[in-house]
Amino acid sequence: MILPDLHPQWVITGFALAAGLSFALIAWIVSRLVAAVPEQDRTWFDPPPAGFRLVWWPLQWLAHYLGPWLPAAWQAADLTRLRTAGLDFALNPAQFLAGRLLWALIGGFIAAWVADSFRLAVLWPFVLGGLFGFAYPAIWLRDRIALRRRQTLKSLPFMLDLITLAVEAGLNLAGAIQQAVDKGPEGALRDEFARLLRDVRAGKPRAEALREMAARMDMQPVASFVASLVQAEATGMSLGPILRAQADQRRIERFARAEKLAMEAPVKLLFPLIFFIFPCVFAILMFPIVMKFLASGV
Secondary structure, eight states, X not given: OOOOOOOHHHHHHHHHHHHHHHHHHHHHHHHHHHHTSOOOOOTXXXXXXXXXXXXXXXXXXXXXXXXXXXXXXXXXHHHHHHHHTTOTTTXXXXXXXXXXXXXXXXXXXXXXXXXXXXXXXXXXXXXXXXXXXXXXXXXXXXHHHHHHXXXXXXXXXXXXXXXXXXXXXXOOHHHHHHHXXXXXOSSHHHHHHHHHHHHHHXXXXXXXXXXXXXXXXXXXXXXXXXXXXXXXXXXXXXXXXXXXXXXXXXXXHHHHHHHHHHHHXXXXXXXXXXXXXXXXXXXXXXXXXXXXXXXXXX
């Protein structure tokens, strides 16, 4: 059977219609997938971090479909890190992973666009940019946890002093913690104490709320302070002497950490001194001597 010759215009029209129908089908499938994602009620949630807020809508859609496929161990590990960073009411593990994947895609496209602007190959820049975009949120989360721990260790003695003064002035423990939240320095510890008060007001037993705060912060000084408070409440002991002893102990530990860092400073300076500063100094000192030897013909 011999097919009749087709006019090129009809061929182009056929290809255009096929491409349009394919695009419409893909758009319909994507719209159905997006419509199937329920809108999250964030009335009682904290706002997400700025980097996640920029890609929030596609992040929610991707997290909705990623969540059922994540292993329970992965979700538990990520939830522990988010809780330690104070983000468990801002992101869940699926949203955190979705944000990492989206920023990997964005980083890859940005790196490829920059490489293409300089007339370079785009494959490896795309891969490297994607790896950086995927790894950076994890690095940022680790740095946030370290920052919160430094802030907590720095402000814990002062906050304990405020609680001790309030308790010795006649307030109960909840009122003393409220005074510390109102008058204390900003930081992770004040936020955790405020969350502790919210949990107690919501009906949670104070001992349980204290233990959950210690588990969230995952720090030995906070765990020691919580254990002392729980034991004092269980045995009916006076809180004033216990809080003062805790404040003194935390202050001694703070000075000990400062002395340790001061002792480590000379050791940490050895590498830059030997490999960066000493060669420059020797070059500056030896240059006139070498020039004199060259000028004298020796």
